[in-house]
Amino acid sequence: MSKDIPAQEQDHQPGTEAEMEPKPEFMPVYAGSGRLKDKVAVITGGDSGIGRAAAVLFAREGANVAILYKDEHGDADTTIDMIDAEGGEGMKIALDIGDKQAVEAAIQQVIDRFGRINILVNNAAEQHVQDNVEDISEDQLLRTFKTNIFGQFFAVQAVLGQMEQGDSIINITSVTAFRGQDQLVDYSSTKGAILAFTRALSSKLAERGIRVNAVAPGPIWTPLIPASFPADKVESFGQNVPLGRPGQPNEVAPCILFLACQDSSYITGQTLHPNGGELIGG
Template identity: 45%
Template sequence: MQSQEKRPTPDQIPGQKQPYPAKQSKMTPQPDSDLSNYQPANKLKDKVAIITGGDSGIGRAVAIAYALEGAQVTITYNKNDDDAQTTQAEVEKRGGQCLVIKMDVRRPEDCQDTVKQTIEKFGQLNILVNNAAFQMTQEKFEDLSEVQFRQTLETNIFGYFYMVKAALPHLAEGDVIINTGSIVGKIGKGMLIDYATSKGAVHAFTKSLALNLAERHIRVNAVVPGPVWTPNIPATMPIEKVDNYDTDNALSRAAQPEELAPAYVFMAAQDSSFVTGALLDVTGGQLSS
């Protein structure tokens, strides 16, 4: 637990490197994703959510927040068994049920199986959170390979498409889809060309899908994070960029995962009943224009 007034400042985040994908348990300092500062209000009682990339970082925080709000959750992950088991334990400690599925969002059949298992376990699906993502920095454009470019887009936008395809037959009026965008999808990032491209696509996908599903009263929105202290940072960024991470926004620090989770609760709850096609910036004042 970190006091809201004492979030880690950049000088408290040392340079560090982990092989991809990084383990949250090995990060210094530990990301705050336990929702200890969060006050639940039973906003998602009797709802069922799928959260892709739910083993760590933002996904873990969202899973815990949804459990606190009364939802049952399925989390998906691709590599880190230990992180996924920790998330499951944290959700169950707060009274929620948590189905854990190891899968690859780049495979349509995995996405279909995830939805199938969720329906079999919980009997319904109300909230889809597309959050799984891949990023890897490259300082020079010439070093950005076709293999990496494909992996990034296949994970970050095709994966969202496949999950929506699988989930949509089970969503009804009042249900929601929430995508994770990124501020770099609005402003670009020189060493994250493929990632920024994919997140720009997520933003357009969100707005277009919202228009398409409006008649069915299924809302579609995106949360747009700025810099967040998650395992992707030490796994994918040069060590000198991790050191003193991050001072690019008005608050001059990176967010902690639990600071993103309330935005996902808002977008899932009836509080946002008149919000669709929106890109909700949670960036600490890192402006896109």
């Protein structure tokens, strides 16, 4: 991808991929090899960005995929079409991921249709730029935590009862969990919580043979970026990392696939870092 992104912004969270220019790159780069044959995956925030790229890659590798999303119906329809084109069976459910009852109902719909869930990718998130910590309202704080970490808890609680040995949970955290972001204090806090959640949950579920890992992307060109930052900031997005450019969703999806399939059968409680070369601990 070129470093050049035209100035742009969107006025709604978590943003719409169809409105972005240039369009994010989500198609898999390599032919599938059946690594998820006969598996069923649930991906939250699966309509666009990293979630879409993972959904299409999973379908190419043989999985049926249910995407949970907020209200970006056009993006969701496009993702389902791409899942179908890759030979998978797609399913979409619109909901508020921070609503426990809605999450439970959605997971049950997936089980009713496909009979099981083998892979959960907790990807849905929102973020809101604030220059001053004092300006983060109680409503914003609650909303960000409900979407970013409560939603992950709710999804895990809903799927665990029918997950079996060999199944996998992948939580999407962020580089901000490790080095912070002073305009995204509440968002960074949720991503740190996700990191701790991943480590604690991996220990708890190890005896069941269910692996729990995380992916911590750096600056990735997704709808959340123009939906969060002013246009002039979007124009220079991602240029401060060693590789000098933002990453693409299809550069993150292979990390998620690796953690979802048996290639990573001896890995749990760990975090992968597709972040353009930023050196961080953990």
